[in-house]
Amino acid sequence: MRKLLRTVFLVDLIQGLWVTFRNQHPRNIYTEQYPAQRPRIAERYRGAPRLNINPETGETLCIACDLCALACPENLIVVSSERNKQTRRKELTTFTYDISRCMFCGLCEDACPVDALELTQDFELASYTREGAIWDRQMLEEGPKPTWYRY
Amino acid sequence: MPEATFLDANELVLNMGPQHPSTHGVLRVILKLDGEKILGTECVIGYLHRGVEKIGENRTYAMFAPYVDRMDYVAAVSNGLGYCLAVEKLLNVEAPPRAQAVRVILTELNRIASHLLWLGTHALDIGAITPLFYVMREREEILNIFEAYCGARLTTHAFRIGGLQYEVYEGMEKQVKAFCKMFLPRVDEYEELLTENRIWKDRLVGVGVLTAEQCKQFGVTGPLLRAAGVKWDLRKAQPYSGYEKYDFEIPTRPNGDTYDRYIVRIQEMRQSVRIIEQAVEGIPEGPILAKVGKVIKPPVGEAYVSIEAPKGELGYFIVSDGSTQPYRVRVRPPSFVNLQALDTMARGGLVADIVAIIGTIDIVLGEVDR
DSSP: OHHHHHHHTTHHHHHHHHHHHHTTSGGGOOOOOTTTSOOOOOTTOOOSEEEOBOTTTOOBOOOOOOHHHHHOTTOOEEEEEEEOTTTOOEEEEEEEEEGGGOOOOOHHHHHOSSSOEEEOSOOOOOOSSSGGGEEOHHHHHHOOOOOOOOO | OOOOOGGGOSEEEEEEOSSOGGGSSSOEEEEEEETTEEEEEEEEOOTTOOOHHHHHHTSOHHHHHHHHTTTSGGGHHHHHHHHHHHHHHHHTOOOOHHHHHHHHHHHHHHHHHHHHHHHHHHHHHHTOOHHHHHHHHHHHHHHHHHHHHHSOSSSOOOEETTEESSOOOTTHHHHHHHHHHHHHHHHHHHHHHHTTOHHHHHHHTTSSOOOHHHHHHHTOOTHHHHHTTOOOOHHHHSOOTTGGGSOOOOOOOSSOSHHHHHHHHHHHHHHHHHHHHHHHHTOOOSOSBOOOOSSOOOOSEEEEEEEEETTEEEEEEEEEOSSSSEEEEEEEOHHHHHHTTHHHHHTTSBHHHHHHHHHHHTOOHHHHHO
16 A cells, blocks of 8 residues: 555655755756866876976986886887986987877886976877877977967 | 568567667677567677787786776776786785775775766666766766876776885875765665666666576676675685775675666675775875885796676786796686676567666676777
8 A cells, every 4th residue: 555655656756856856956066167167186197297307407307217218118208318428427318208199107207216207287188280299308398388268 | 472571570680889878888789689579689899909918918017007907997996906916926925004905995996986887877878867967976086086096087007016106195084084974875865866766676677687597607796696696705705905804795685687786786885885984994004015126027927816896806817937028918807707698688688678788787898808
């Protein structure tokens, strides 16, 4: 009898609708208005790579040891260096990083002994061309250009 | 009398997928139909084959770790744990207690995330759209914890061979505890929406029955096996990563139909919360990485380690020839093995049920095809 009444008065359906109704309050809005509202990115987020420079002198921190290129599973980092005749030290000449093949695993960052290569919180990596996804040393040092939205 | 034509035939062969949204990826099912009744099915897989096992032979042990995340991308942390445990067994090292506790927390959070996504998409397939939004909201909280801990949300690469790469971030315990507290009432909310709902019950009860005997024949594991009444969970049967320290139950159900599998997964989420609450209460102090050396070079030998992933038994078999690269990596993916039971479950049912059955197996095509 009780079961019949529950069936006739649609108790199970109304119960579900009540849950939906409870969640209608504006307090419960969870959607992020993405381009208008910037998402909060975690400090450890692994996004766009950056090649750190010494902020005072502008010299690169990279010692061209090639460890990041060896650690990379996809072999997408190419480091080339030249030995300075006077100081007898290796100096970085070019550094290429292919974003299009990167899976942001963070192994290059872990391998770097001087914290020169770092994965930053930048996550907007789109480019109009495939070549644009291959970042050279200048791009890595300056970081991607800020994105502007018109809306 | 005119000759019989194709249109007169009773049987109809229908292609479902690979672009069908309810196949959860790129699964193609060839259905043999008699009207609405399914006479037989055949799965065509391999649309997402990336050769992960072969890639493993060409990468060093540390380098291969990010690739395993991309098999079952919904439960990337579990995949990483299985792989790390397998290599650790080869190396004969064990992760320190602190690393083990953090591993347990993250894998159980990932189990909840995986079950939540399953619940949302399964309900969506059947026609209940609302749970998907609620489920995504809670999953977001878990992904935020992952992001804050290891810097990635989906393909996390959270663990390293021998322990962890990252120390627990400030406020992680608090955030995890807050999630547990918030999450249990939410599970009740899902149950309120679905468990007693008459449409949900009509679509699920008695659909896709798989008995315990059939489960064993197919090698089906995970919630499918537990819903058939077999109390089998690798976390209890052969504890790894310190699971023997935690107190939890294995939910089982007797009937082995789609509704029972839904109940089992809902209960499993509650049990996971129980494990997380115990683990986060006492994360031991100490190092997070065992001594494994910079270059991982296991001795000649082979190791098989299986863990209880959200979808079932996830096994890694690694053969080492003493070099820095594995000689062979074989993965036993739960989705692939469980998918075999599709034909048995669907045969004799209706076309509309096939969507419910594919949903209830909880496959991830990245893992089926590898």
